[in-house]
Amino acid sequence: MKILVCISCVPDTTSKISFINESEFDKNNVQYIIGPYEDYALARAVELKEKDSSIDISLLNIGLSENDHLLRKGLAIGADRAFRINANPVDSKFVSANIANFVENNDFDLILMGKESIDYNSGLVHFLTGSILNIKTFNSVTYLDLENNENAIIKRETETGIEKLKAKLPLILGCQEPIAEWKIPNMRGIMSARTKELLVVEPIVQSSGFHYKKFNLPLKKTSIKMFSLENINDLLKELKLK
Amino acid sequence: MASLVFIEFDKNIINGYTKQSATLASLNSNLVIGVSDYKDEVYLNTLGEYGFDKVYMVNDFSNEDKIFNIIRDENIQTIFSSNSNNIKEISSKISINFNFPILNNVINLESINKPKTSIFSGKAEAEIQIDTDKCIFILNKNLIESKEFNKSTKVVNLVTSVNENNYLVLEKVDNKEDVSLLNAEIVVSAGRGLKGPENWEMIENLAKKLNAATACSKPVSDAGWRPHHEHVGQTGIKISPQIYFAIGISGAIQHLAGVNSSKNIIVINSDPEAPFFKSADYGIVGDAFEIVPELLKALDN
Numbered sequence: 267m268k269i270l271v272c273i274s275c276v277p278d279t280t281s282k283i284s285f286i287n288e289s290e291f292d293k294n295n296v297q298y299i300i301g302p303y304e305d306y307a308l309a310r311a312v313e314l315k316e317k318d319s320s321i322d323i324s325l326l327n328i329g330l331s332e333n334d335h336l337l338r339k340g341l342a343i344g345a346d347r348a349f350r351i352n353a354n355p356v357d358s359k360f361v362s363a364n365i366a367n368f369v370e371n372n373d374f375d376l377i378l379m380g381k382e383s384i385d386y387n388s389g390l391v392h393f394l395t396g397s398i399l400n401i402k403t404f405n406s407v408t409y410l411d412l413e414n415n416e417n418a419i420i421k422r423e424t425e426t427g428i429e430k431l432k433a434k435l436p437l438i439l440g441c442q443e444p445i446a447e448w449k450i451p452n453m454r455g456i457m458s459a460r461t462k463e464l465l466v467v468e469p470i471v472q473s474s475g476f477h478y479k480k481f482n483l484p485l486k487k488t489s490i491k492m493f494s495l496e497n498i499n500d501l502l503k504e505l506k507l508k
Numbered sequence: 509m510a511s512l513v514f515i516e517f518d519k520n521i522i523n524g525y526t527k528q529s530a531t532l533a534s535l536n537s538n539l540v541i542g543v544s545d546y547k548d549e550v551y552l553n554t555l556g557e558y559g560f561d562k563v564y565m566v567n568d569f570s571n572e573d574k575i576f577n578i579i580r581d582e583n584i585q586t587i588f589s590s591n592s593n594n595i596k597e598i599s600s601k602i603s604i605n606f607n608f609p610i611l612n613n614v615i616n617l618e619s620i621n622k623p624k625t626s627i628f629s630g631k632a633e634a635e636i637q638i639d640t641d642k643c644i645f646i647l648n649k650n651l652i653e654s655k656e657f658n659k660s661t662k663v664v665n666l667v668t669s670v671n672e673n674n675y676l677v678l679e680k681v682d683n684k685e686d687v688s689l690l691n692a693e694i695v696v697s698a699g700r701g702l703k704g705p706e707n708w709e710m711i712e713n714l715a716k717k718l719n720a721a722t723a724c725s726k727p728v729s730d731a732g733w734r735p736h737h738e739h740v741g742q743t744g745i746k747i748s749p750q751i752y753f754a755i756g757i758s759g760a761i762q763h764l765a766g767v768n769s770s771k772n773i774i775v776i777n778s779d780p781e782a783p784f785f786k787s788a789d790y791g792i793v794g795d796a797f798e799i800v801p802e803l804l805k806a807l808d809n
């Protein structure tokens with residue numbers, strides 16, 4: 267049973283976002299993390315491996331060498347080896363073309379991703395990868411278990427509720443909480459991660475049909491209007507609720 | 509130029525998202541094609557009012573061959589869609605097969621070649637240049653006021669063979685709420701300031717009075733006070749209602765990431781220094797257990 271976990275490396279959720287000359291994200295003083303949704307995906311993969319040690323977990327990131335410490339962190343959490351496709355992840359079509367190409371060259375039974383990355387938030391890489399590879403893709407997956415290495419039992423959130431499904435592998439899943447609890451690497455994990463493989467792979471080219479022209483910050487809310495217990499009616503009128 | 513809109517429903521009528529998509533499609537093309545997986549021909553015939561020239565009825569959106577045929581036959585160049593998962597899935601298939609660029613979180617389409625998207629969970633915006641004459645736009649809510657049109661709609665029934673799925677639905681649990689969080693125009697949300705699950709009755713009452721959906725912060729759903737699907741924010745659902753009430757929520761940056769595109773944010777918090785006030789349009793400093801009952805009373809009068 268081979269599982270691939272695809273992680274994005276993104277600015278910490280508390281980071282201040284700014285751009286240099288409106289044209290480039292300013293990486294100075296920004297701390298990077300494994301995308302929070304992929305943290306859930308990885309944690310679930312490791313939990314499954316704890317139950318069945320024959321499971322093999324590979325990690326994959328499309329990114330530059332500045333991400334290697336996060337791949338090491340993923341190895342310390344419990345992945346068996348890591349791959350980095352050496353390119354700036356410019357957009358979701360480029361990323362999915364590269365993930366698909368990687369999967370075609372290395373068979374996997376299950377590909378876990380997050381529901382979305384938190385930088386460019388496309389929420390599309392899983393569906394695009396599934397479309398290229400013709401592998402059924404589910405997103406917003408909140409529960410995952412395996413059955414005889416053949417099927418996955420999953421729950422996914424839909425627009426109207428929650429669906430429990432049994433689906434044949436291979437599958438691509440976009441994960442979210444409460445699929446697992448985030449894991450923190452322990453000392454043993456950190457030590458063993460040092461001897462695990464981190465392989466660098468060269469990218470393939472794929473254009474997406476658009477490019478970013480400029481970046482800016484949204485307009486700030488200018489002023490807040492305060493109300494109190496005494497004039498609650500005025501607030502309701504202002505909001506046209508009365 | 510022809511464009512396509514996947515039609516979505518809320519309680520058997522088309523939802524706000526679809527109306528918005530149809531308006532944008534009408535403003536930017538001379539032929540608007542709809543695809544519906546809800547086969548009510550009589551109702552679909554009336555959709556000219558929202559700008560549809562022609563509507564294809566299909567069994568479900570996962571039958572890509574039929575939908576690919578529509579793209580080819582109608583020479584579709586732009587697609588306007590919502591961000592629900594089944595529509596993102598078929599849109600991705602179209603993007604790969606026909607080489608359409610695809611953009612999510614579109615917040616501005618005043619110029620169709622230069623859309624703006626929201627990035628970094630609403631903390632920044634990008635201006636984009638599309639390099640071809642085709643594109644799939646996945647729109648944010650409330651991007652434009654939907655308009656009425658006076659077209660007549662032709663409805664075409666595509667008889668599709670039932671798709672052979674390699675999966676089986678074992679169980680379906682529908683959310684109990686009357687108003688769905690994603691479609692709601694008003695959302696009443698509460699956080700750890702409410703102290704415990706037993707205190708949510710007043711929140712639910714307020715929501716009911718306002719025909720609003722309820723939401724909560726992450727620690728509240730983590731603690732099991734409220735179901736997980738109510739949790740909004742960076743790791744939860746992202747919403748953009750007209751009115752968002754944040755009651756006893758501190759306004760952590762990860763919470764804001766899910767609600768910062770709401771039109772009007774009203775914060776009720778006992779701590780005047782709570783960070784949420786910095787991102788709010790209206791505020792009340794005070795104890796939720798006094799303010800909310802007073803709001804309920806005021807709405808009754």
Ligand SMILES: Cc1cc2nc3c(=O)[nH]c(=O)nc-3n(C[C@H](O)[C@H](O)[C@H](O)COP(=O)(O)OP(=O)(O)OC[C@H]3O[C@@H](n4cnc5c(N)ncnc54)[C@H](O)[C@@H]3O)c2cc1C
Binds near residue numbers: 698778
């Ligand atoms: C990677 C990551 C992702 C995260 N994702 C999310 C997310 O998606 N959504 C999310 O919400 N959080 C998320 N968080 C958590 C976030 O950082 C905050 O911890 C959380 O939002 C705080 O929830 P809260 O405001 O309910 O609780 P608190 O921060 O404890 O705030 C409670 C507030 O209630 C007020 N209060 C207390 N008593 C009263 C009263 N009687 N009347 C009125 N007000 C009162 C207090 O003044 C305080 O401001 C995430 C964190 C991380 C690290």
Ligand SMILES: Nc1ncnc2c1ncn2[C@@H]1O[C@H](COP(=O)(O)O)[C@@H](O)[C@H]1O
Binds near residue numbers: 329378379382
């Ligand atoms: N640069 C990347 N490298 C590896 N996986 C990625 C990368 N970017 C996105 N992904 C995966 O694709 C999912 C969806 O991302 P997105 O479509 O960018 O919102 C993420 O949760 C990741 O699992």
